[in-house]
Amino acid sequence: MVDYDFFLAELKRILKEKGLKFTRQRELIFKTLYENDGHFSPEELNMVIQRENPDVKIGIATIYRTLSLLEEAGLAESLSLDKQSKRYEMGLKKHHDHLICTECGKIIEFYDETIEKQQEIVAKSFGFRMKGHSMKITGVCRECILAKESKKRLNPQAQEKN
Amino acid sequence: MVDYDFFLAELKRILKEKGLKFTRQRELIFKTLYENDGHFSPEELNMVIQRENPDVKIGIATIYRTLSLLEEAGLAESLSLDKQSKRYEMGLKKHHDHLICTECGKIIEFYDETIEKQQEIVAKSFGFRMKGHSMKITGVCRECILAKESKKRLNPQAQEKN
DNA sequence: CTTGATGCAAAATATTTGCATGCTC
DNA sequence: GAGCATGCAAATATTTTGCATCAAG
Numbered sequence: 462m463v464d465y466d467f468f469l470a471e472l473k474r475i476l477k478e479k480g481l482k483f484t485r486q487r488e489l490i491f492k493t494l495y496e497n498d499g500h501f502s503p504e505e506l507n508m509v510i511q512r513e514n515p516d517v518k519i520g521i522a523t524i525y526r527t528l529s530l531l532e533e534a535g536l537a538e539s540l541s542l543d544k545q546s547k548r549y550e551m552g553l554k555k556h557h558d559h560l561i562c563t564e565c566g567k568i569i570e571f572y573d574e575t576i577e578k579q580q581e582i583v584a585k586s587f588g589f590r591m592k593g594h595s596m597k598i599t600g601v602c603r604e605c606i607l608a609k610e611s612k613k614r615l616n617p618q619a620q621e622k623n
Numbered sequence: 624m625v626d627y628d629f630f631l632a633e634l635k636r637i638l639k640e641k642g643l644k645f646t647r648q649r650e651l652i653f654k655t656l657y658e659n660d661g662h663f664s665p666e667e668l669n670m671v672i673q674r675e676n677p678d679v680k681i682g683i684a685t686i687y688r689t690l691s692l693l694e695e696a697g698l699a700e701s702l703s704l705d706k707q708s709k710r711y712e713m714g715l716k717k718h719h720d721h722l723i724c725t726e727c728g729k730i731i732e733f734y735d736e737t738i739e740k741q742q743e744i745v746a747k748s749f750g751f752r753m754k755g756h757s758m759k760i761t762g763v764c765r766e767c768i769l770a771k772e773s774k775k776r777l778n779p780q781a782q783e784k785n
Numbered sequence: 786c787t788t789g790a791t792g793c794a795a796a797a798t799a800t801t802t803g804c805a806t807g808c809t810c
Numbered sequence: 811g812a813g814c815a816t817g818c819a820a821a822t823a824t825t826t827t828g829c830a831t832c833a834a835g
Contacts, residue, residue, distance in 0.1 A: 482809050482814055504799085520817040525800060547799095558758075560749055573745050579737045580760055587722055587731055588765030596720075596758030598742055603750030644789060644834050665825085682792040687825060709824095 465495055468536070468551075475534045486519050490527045494537055500548040500568065503528060540595060559597045564605035627657055630698070630713075637696045648681050652689045656699055662710040662730065665690060702757060721759045726767035 472491055476483050493510050494501070501509065503524045510519055528549050531537035539547045540559065558576070560569040576596070584591035601609075634653055638645050655672050656663070663671065665686045672681055690711050693699035701709045702721065720738070722731040738758070746753035763771075 480814085484809070484815060486816070502799090518817075521799095522801075522818080523816060526815085560746065560751055562751070563754060569749055571745055571749065573741060575741045576738055576745070579735060579741065580758075583733055583735050583738070584722065584760050584762055587733065588768070589722055589724070589760070589762040590768055591760055591762040592725060593762075594758065594760040596742075596756065598746050598751070598753055598756040600746055600751040600753040600755075606750070606752055642789085646790060646834070648791070666823095680792075683824095684793080684826075685791060688790085 465492070468495060472531075472534075472536060475536070481530075485517065486523050487527050487530075489514060489517060489519065490524060491531065491536070494531070494549065494551045498550075500540055500550050502548050506549065535592060538593060538595060540597070558595065560602075561597055561599050562602035562605055563599050564601050564609075567602055567604075569602070627654070630657060634693075634696075634698060637698070643692075647679065648685050649689050649692075651676060651679060651681065652686060653693065653698070656693070656711065656713045660712075662702055662712050664710050668711065697754060700755065700757060702759070720757065722764075723759055723761050724764035724767055725761050726763050726771075729764055729766075731764070 469488075469491070472487075473483055476487075489510055490506065493506060493513070497509060499505075503521065506528075507519060507521055507524050510517070510524075528537060528539070532539050532549070537549050537551060539549050556577070557570040557572045560571060561567070562569075580594050581591060631650075631653070634649075635645055638649075651672055652668065655668060655675070659671060661667075665683065668690075669681060669683055669686050672679070672686075690699060690701070694701055694711070699711050699713060701711050718739070719732040719734045722733060723729070724731075742756050743753060
């Protein structure tokens with residue numbers, strides 16, 4: 462967990478720089494985001510934290526405030542993967558993008574060097590100093606394609622309902 | 624406006640295919656999305672429609688329902704450009720991605736062939752049948768970089784406040 | 786005429802804010 | 811000790827839903 466210590470130091474540095482305080486709550490939110498790879502909504506994040514730290518009580522408002530802070534500092538990233546609320550993930554960790562299946566909702570993370578590099582080039586060409594980026598590709602995953610096909614084979618007449 | 628007629632036909636085709644109806648409201652929402660290049664929140668879209676069509680009354684619920692429908696059909700795209708609500712734009716028009724300045728909020732649209740192609744390649748490599756994608760790059764735009772620098776030059780001691 | 790669509794208002798969610806109090810620094 | 815941070819609850823904002831009525835096919 463050498464990485465974590467590094468990120469934690471980074472968080473502390475940024476907080477100090479802004480004259481903000483390093484609190485138990487901020488640490489817990491940051492740590493939970495780091496340790497869990499998922500994509501959490503503020504509400505879910507709160508539940509995970511409660512479950513793993515029954516002794517601490519964090520209000521949902523603090524979760525929101527901290528996530529905004531972390532995002533602004535570039536330490537967390539907010540994604541809009543689903544229709545509902547925002548989801549957050551650790552920002553500094555190895556960056557990745559998302560493939561989302563519109564049929565089953567599965568999320569696959571990927572990293573592609575060519576895309577990463579090209580983004581830098583594009584940003585530069587507009588005079589931007591790039592801070593971050595996110596991209597998602599939506600589509601139908603292999604399993605859902607297969608499932609659809611076999612359904613069609615079994616019952617060729619069936620109209621697809623919505 | 625040859626494009627619009629084409630898209631409109633596409634909308635009608637999809638509606639018929641799903642056994643849904645082509646209504647004045649759906650047409651207006653679709654048309655407004657087409658004619659205005661901006662990125663609208665449902666609320667804003669509603670206001671624009673009201674302003675340009677004072678004779679028609681559209682409930683906000685219809686806006687939401689229609690936008691979801693259009694998005695599902697691949698005719699509109701929802702973006703999460705800012706912290707607040709979702710924003711929608713026409714999906715079928717020439718595709719583009721977004722550069723967003725985190726300082727001034729400016730949104731620049733761009734299109735990059737290399738990125739587009741690479742996305743297809745990535746999707747394919749995971750067995751995905753790609754339906755759409757969206758990417759945003761966040762950063763600081765040229766103007767804001769310059770503004771910051773000149774501020775620093777004028778007042779080197781100033782601490783950056785949040 | 787049948788069935789889906791709409792507007793309205795209420796309900797459900799999601800997010801932000803004010804404020805008294807508690808904790809870092 | 812000073813001032814930011816927190817929890818709580820209330821306030822907002824956003825999105826969805828139920829239902830009577832309307833309108834497209």
